[in-house]
Amino acid sequence: xxxxxxxxxxxxxxxxxxxxxxxxxxxxxxxxxxxxxxxxxxxxxxxxxxxxxxxxxxxxxxxxxxxxxxxxxxxxxxxxxxxxxxxxxxxxxxxxxxxxxxxxxxxxxxxxxxxxxxxxxxxxxxxxxxxxxxxxxxxxxxxxxxxxxxxxxxxxxxxxxxxxxxxxxxxxxxxxxxxxxxxxxxxxxxxxxxxxxxxxxxxxxxxxx
Numbered sequence: 001x002x003x004x005x006x007x008x009x010x011x012x013x014x015x016x017x018x019x020x021x022x023x024x025x026x027x028x029x030x031x032x033x034x035x036x037x038x039x040x041x042x043x044x045x046x047x048x049x050x051x052x053x054x055x056x057x058x059x060x061x062x063x064x065x066x067x068x069x070x071x072x073x074x075x076x077x078x079x080x081x082x083x084x085x086x087x088x089x090x091x092x093x094x095x096x097x098x099x100x101x102x103x104x105x106x107x108x109x110x111x112x113x114x115x116x117x118x119x120x121x122x123x124x125x126x127x128x129x130x131x132x133x134x135x136x137x138x139x140x141x142x143x144x145x146x147x148x149x150x151x152x153x154x155x156x157x158x159x160x161x162x163x164x165x166x167x168x169x170x171x172x173x174x175x176x177x178x179x180x181x182x183x184x185x186x187x188x189x190x191x192x193x194x195x196x197x198x199x200x201x202x203x204x205x206x207x208x209x
Contacts, residue, residue, distance in 0.1 A: 003148065008197060010147035013154045013182075015190035018072040022151050022184060027075065030183065033145040034077075037138040041115055043093055045085050045131040046138055047175055049078040049168060056167070063163035064180065069154045073182030078164060079138055080175040081131035084124055087116045128176070135178045142181055156180035 027050070034048045051057055057071045064070045082089070094112040097103055119127060139155055146153040157179060164170065164177040186193050199205075 003144075006147040006150075007144070009150075010143065010153075011192055011195075011197070013069065013073075013152040013184075013186050013190065014192045015187040016069055016072040016074070016152065016182065016184040017187040020185040021074045026149050026151050029149055030077070030142060030145060030151070033142060034138055037134075037141045039134045039137070040130065041093075043085070043089065043115075045082045045089070045127075046135050047080045047082075047173075048138070049080060049170070049175075049177075051076040051078060051168070060159075060164060060167060063167075064156060064159040067154075067156065067158065069156070069182040070159075070180065072184070072187075073154075074184035075182075077142065077181040077183060078168065078170075078177050079135045079179040079181065080170060080177050081128055081135055083128070083171075083174050083176055085119050085127045085131070087120065090115045090119065132178050139179050139181060146183060151183050152186040153181055153183045156182070 031048070031050070035044075037046075039046065051060075052075050054071065057073075057076050060076070061068060061070050070076055090112055093115075094108050098105070098108060122130065143153055143155060159177075159180055161177045164180075165175070168177070170177055
């Protein structure tokens with residue numbers, strides 16, 4: 001796979017073909033890619049909600065400032081953060097490490113205690129910002145994977161999270177939406193699909209020392 005060719009093919013899709021769906025295989029790859037995204041300490045304080053229900057997505061368009069991609073895409077991926085991170089999250093994480101790797105408690109315990117101490121020093125706002133930073137890593141990873149499997153996507157920050165949290169029942173799950181990624185198949189009428197990419201020269205963005 002020529003990754004640079006795929007990244008040049010990628011663009012922020014403005015118009016999806018509402019009659020076309022991505023395959024189940026492509027969707028499964030995106031789910032796995034999200035789950036494999038690097039997170040701080042490997043704690044995975046982010047979640048992804050996959051919204052396929054068309055009527056539900058139509059309800060959400062207005063709260064995304066009428067960006068039609070939300071409804072016209074094949075699926076809407078909603079990247080969320082935990083409302084709070086607790087010591088129990090850390091304990092569960094290290095239990096998972098022990099189960100998967102069979103690592104002894106005497107090795108894991110100091111790391112577990114150190115991570116608990118780290119998060120307990122943070123305010124709830126700081127913990128949420130920490131998680132939000134990781135949500136952007138996941139978004140970038142998903143966009144690259146989308147390009148690699150010929151799935152169109154449009155990253156979005158412009159929406160009303162509190163409305164999405166309410167409509168999708170995220171608050172009951174202890175989650176807050178922070179980013180949207182509609183994914184699907186570009187419409188052949190999308191003017192932006194054929195436009196050349198506009199980027200600074202690479203020697204202005206990449207510094208070699």
